Amino acid sequence: MIDKEEKIFCIGLNKTGTTSIERAFADLGFQCGNQAAAQDLLNYYEKRDFSKIVEFCKTAQAFQDAPFSYFYTYIFLDNFYPNAKFILSI
Secondary structure (H helix, E strand, O other): OOOOOOOEEEOOOOOOOHHHHHHHHHHOOOOEOOHHHHHOOHHHHHOOOOHHHHHHHOOOOEEEOOOOOOOOHHHHHHHHOOOOEEEOOO
């Protein structure tokens, strides 16, 4: 089990089982990020402004789908959360 402060990101693209992985996170007791709220961060992603995405990551332990699966986001998050776990679904 990971520490409550650590993060898990499913970085697979849409239609690669990300919703099932989110369900697995929840079933395992992880607090999951609200995906509808995460979708609202896409305009920040487009500007490569990751500050709001990092702020959103403080709301939960596990995240999946956009914008976390987008290129640059997971690279930035890997640097910001050096102990984070990343799952690539294909």
